Amino acid sequence: MKRSALIILMINRFCAFSQIPHEVLYVVGCFENGTTEAQFEFDAEELLYVDFDRDEVVYSIPRFLSDDPSKVFKNYKVFRNAKNNKQVCVTIVKTFNVVEKHPPEEMDPPESTLYPSEEVQLEVENILICFVNHFYPPEIKVSWTRNGRLVSEGVSLSRYYVNNDQTFHQFTTLTFTPKEGDIYSCTVEHLALGRPKTKIWEPDFSHLSPGPDVYCGLGLTLGLLGVAAGTFFMVKGHHRQ
Missing domain, CATH: 3.10.320.10 (Class II Histocompatibility Antigen, M Beta Chain; Chain B, domain 1)
Structure with a gap:
């Protein structure tokens, strides 16, 4: 034309x-x-x-x-x-x-999700995963913080993976030990974003698995059942005489 x-x-x-x-x-x-x-x-x-x-x-x-x-x-x-x-x-x-x-390259902004790889337990080492998806072009920058401070130790970054729609996804992980009050964040920077996108995560210990106290209670219950059963048989035997 x-x-x-x-x-x-x-x-x-x-x-x-x-x-x-x-x-x-x-x-x-x-x-x-x-x-x-x-x-x-x-x-x-x-x-x-x-x-x-x-x-x-x-x-x-x-x-x-x-x-x-x-x-x-x-x-x-x-x-x-x-x-x-x-x-x-x-x-x-x-x-x-x-x-x-040479028209301007179309760009797609990334979506990010932040979650632990395993059930969170206090003072037990775990891995936080920041999953970044549906972005194009493939260049992104990811940074981690703990309690507002940048973290580099224990951080890993996967290679790029292509989606069916020709966008990309990528994983970055942080090895950490959950503690009360800690707050973690994963920040993604990309050309299609007007400003960096940050996801925040903090450990929730309100749904931890029952500990020794429950097992102790269970043992006490079984013991009481044993005493009741023994008493029953003792009384029953007494009436036989």
């Missing part, structure tokens, strides 16, 4: 010879084949144009309106400005062509 650019550099409204408003346009047009045109229009009628091949301004004003049309446009420096604007117009066309051949 051929590219062209049109620049309206000046629009003036004024009254000439009457109270009716008129419009003057200065237009520069350029095309992919190298052709450039510049002209003044008065109420859609051409007043002049620039002939870049002959390096001159050609006036279309009727002689009965002005014996020397160049005096009317003397202060506009028509030819010099037209040459400058020609370069601007050509640059715009080249830019359009570059953008069309």
Whole structure:
């Protein structure tokens, strides 16, 4: 497809010879084949144009309106400005062509999830997994913190994996030992994100598995059942006598 650019550099409204408003346009047009045109229009009628091949301004004003049309446009420096604007117009066309051949790469922002690999137990070593998914391009930066401080020890990062939709996913892990009050975070940076995305996790010890106290209680219950059973048989034997 051929590219062209049109620049309206000046629009003036004024009254000439009457109270009716008129419009003057200065237009520069350029095309992919190298052709450039510049002209003044008065109420859609051409007043002049620039002939870049002959390096001159050609006036279309009727002689009965002005014996020397160049005096009317003397202060506009028509030819010099037209040459400058020609370069601007050509640059715009080249830019359009570059953008069309190399359009901006589409990007997909990442989604992230933060979770432990095993059931959390107080003071028992575990692994936190930060799963980053559905991002493109594949370059991401991930950082970990514990209680607001950056952590690098115990951190690992997997390679990129391709999803079916041509986006990517990646894992990063942190080996840690859960303690009361600790707060961990995984922060992801990516070109498609306006700002870094952070997920926060803290250990929850409210659902820990029952400990020795339950087993002790269970043993006590079984012991009481044993005493009751023994008493029953003792009483039953007593009635047999």
